[in-house]
Amino acid sequence: MGQLNSTLIDSSSNTETSKVIHHLVDQSLYVDMKSLSLYAVLLLILAKVLAIAYHKINLSLTRQKIMTELGCKPILSTYPLKDRLFGIDFVIANVRASRTGLYLEHSRQRFNSLGKTWKTRIFGNTLIQTIDPENLKAVYSTRVDDYVLGNFRSVSFTPLLGNGIFTIDGEDWRHSRTLLRPAFTKQQYANFDVYERHFQELIKQVPLDGKTSIDLQPLLFCLTMDSSTEIIFGKSVNSLIAKPDNDENAAFSAAYEVAKMETFINVQMYPFGQMRNLKEMNAAIKTVHAFIDRFVQMAIEMKQKGDTGKSELKKYSFIYDIANSTNDVVKIRSELLSLLLAGRDTTAALISNMLWLLARRSDVFDKLKGEVNTLNGEMPTYRQLDAMKYLKCFQKESLRVHSVVPLNTRTARVDTLLPRGGGPKGKDPVFVTAGTQIVSSSFALHRDKDIYGDDAEEFRPERWADDFRPLWGFMPFLGGPRVCPGQGLAMAEASYTVVRFMQTINRMEPGDALDSTMWAEDLAITCSNTHGCKVILHA
Template sequence: MTLKLILHFMYPTLLQISSLFLIYYIYTRISLYRRQRAFKRSTGSLSPPRLPQWDPILGLDRFREVGRDLKNHRLLESSSARFAKMGTNTLEVVVLGRHIIITTEPENLKAIQAVDFKKWSIGRRRMEGFRPLFGLGIFTTDGADWQHSRDMLRPNFVRNQVGELNKFERHVGRLIKRIPANGDTIDLSPLFFSLTMDSATEFLLGGSTDSLLRTDEHEFSIAFDRAQGVVARGSRWGPWAKLFPWLFDGNTFETDRDIVHAFVDRFVDDAFTKKQTLAQSSEKKDRYVFIDELVEQTTDRIRIRSECLNILLAGRDTTASLLTNVWFILSKRPDLWTSLQNEIAHLNGRAPNFEQLKDLKWLRALLNESLRLHPVVPQNSRQALEDLTLPLGGGPKGLDPMFVPKDTIVAWSVYSMHRRQDFYGPDADVFRPERWLDDPVTGQKGLRPGWEYLPFNGGARICLGQQYALTEASYVTVRLAQAFAGIETRMEQNVWTENFNITAVNLGGAKVGLTARP
């Protein structure tokens, strides 16, 4: 039988199947529309305002804009400009066929992260994008798996662990030795990333990468950084990143992933060996190590490795990015440098203890202001598990309750929200730490923000390592300021420019000239 005859007999069948499929598709769309319309009527909610697009179906225009903004390091800035142009704090866009709602309304974030927490997921793209490197851990799971991670990790970030500042001192000493004392130019940013990698691996794994002692970069650090970039792009672009890996620098991912996993697996094996040795003797642990506590709670080696990598991501990158942003600002503002030196003068060069560090209110205001204007995690999102409403964002002005269909991604721009003048005043774009402090002359209270300030998320998924990151950043800043009397900027760019991967850090780093104390 020829192909022509086969097609002749099959054509009516194919036509029938196609017709049935079309009818079914139209039926499901009409049913969905009716169900959503009924839900909106019963809840009094409205759809959010739409961003005007010449391609409202696939959103190829928005895809092109996002790619251009990422390349030009203007994604966050463009997002803020878009809210200002629309005159609303919530809008809906279409990107590669996905409808995404973006908001800067604190009440919406409170509903997503706290009030209706169980009705939201971190989203399939984040899970699928992050898991090849980070496995099943606290940042890559929902539901029971996430709760298990949370319960297992929470005891490891109690006050007595975070407050052991001596664990930072050795690494800070190495950092200071790497900095020229005669004012020669040095970029502090890569040193901060080495420092936090060293301290984080010692805290988590019981063995430091000791990258500050190296003149060459450590293989693990290189692989970890490169693999992070791939999973970030995978989470952002989904299947496109897998279909066209050469466009997203994904060709070395499997090699980098294997290097990262093998490095951590050695410490997992050591932790189980140590556990067995201690069980057979009367010896006690000589110091606290994060991974040693995990092996007491589970025998799943892959899960232990995954949890360590999840926390390493947060502990290392968050602190290093914060330090880079803070020291970029300090180098450009002599007034801030003077204020910092004045506050720590009473320590007379001695390393502060935890209580003394907590009492440095101006330093905390400096960190808070950096996290406000340059949040380390400037964007985040969740995916609706069912049809939902949010308090604000619906209607043409975004002032009515907002309808969110099931499976819709709702993203929020912390970067834009932290610049809202109705929350932070007409000088919201100005770096001014004093806004966080009480004024003893006028009696005016400093900022006491709620959900409008979210550098570490909120609700059930608030960052466990928040206090660890702030403590390490504070301690490092104090010890550097004690070691050096003068600072000069050596930056080519005068303004902070985003380098946005998983976290956001100043593109040009923190190039400075530091002079030691006489």
């Protein structure tokens, strides 16, 4: 028994010893496996870093080879940043200039001092500013597929405009252009019955006593809102007609103005605009979208019912034409909002600028009045307006001096090049890496003395009389495939409205003090005169 017990004790001891040994072995293997896993992770990280470094070096060498083959030279003209890491001083200078209503002039002075093409860096990204016509032609026409709108524009504009023609690129943009093709026809924007009806509502609110000063600009924005909504939606909001505060048309017009201004603040503050309190902006956008969606739904239902009668929406059939192509309410709304922004705001700013000038330039007023008098007081037709040579010259000169869309941006989608701007004389090609932002200023371009001569600062409609064509030196509505879709609407309605004013009055004079007669920028998505259009009209 004692021997048996001794054996059992020894066996038990051996078992415990075996467990301890196995545990130590397992721990050793675990430690080794853990070390191997850590080594593997480190090796993977090292391999990734080496791969990135190899890619960057290879990309740099490839780009250098291409630059040499194409004769590209670096841009020597650079904005003198104090903060070379983030470019904060550049941003602050822009914000300060904008708050004082001098952003466009501030930008022009930079071109005067740095040249027609120069570069800087903001938040680590390269930014090239150019007003060289050859570069503008490349960006907006010959190499247009190399560029996209970029996050700057899509992030800022999409909440209001959605995925419409102003916020998308590539095939989606081409689809939108096809969808909107009916709006680009003369039949849509040359419907002068619409313009006349709303002009009569405006003129009822304008004193013609030759004594009373009135600011026409707010009324003109109402005028173009009324005509544009009638042409685009099939029904006018009639903002010129007094309505109670709870009227849905008035609510839409007010919400649209809030949404538009908030959108521009986002543009100014990019990429930080989305971080601020957007409660007011979101509420305004919700009101705008709900208002438009009603008309879209009506058009879709008409199409589904096969309505071919002369209904109110069919009378101005643009919204109906789009509904024939898609049932997507959000898509239709996005395209309609893009057209409203393009046609309404630019038109109001253009008309306001033209009338402001007529009140301050009696020589221009008299020449235009003589041309308008050939109509013998009858309402003009599209053909008659198109034949008025001085009216065209006056309109072009207004667009040159007072750009309604003075700034534009694009972002390089791929590696590409600008034809000029490099080298010691700025005449050599410039290699543009993917992600580079290109900024152009038509305000500065239209004051280039190399294009317009020593009198580029002077307002002189006669410069256009001899078929003067500066091509890419004149970009009031951009150019190339993505030319502003509202150009035809703006030009037609502006011409008609100005002519009808000239037929209604005998004389115009400034309605403000001498110290506020200078035109000053009110820069939002479009640009108008911050002083408005204060005039005194003589019947």
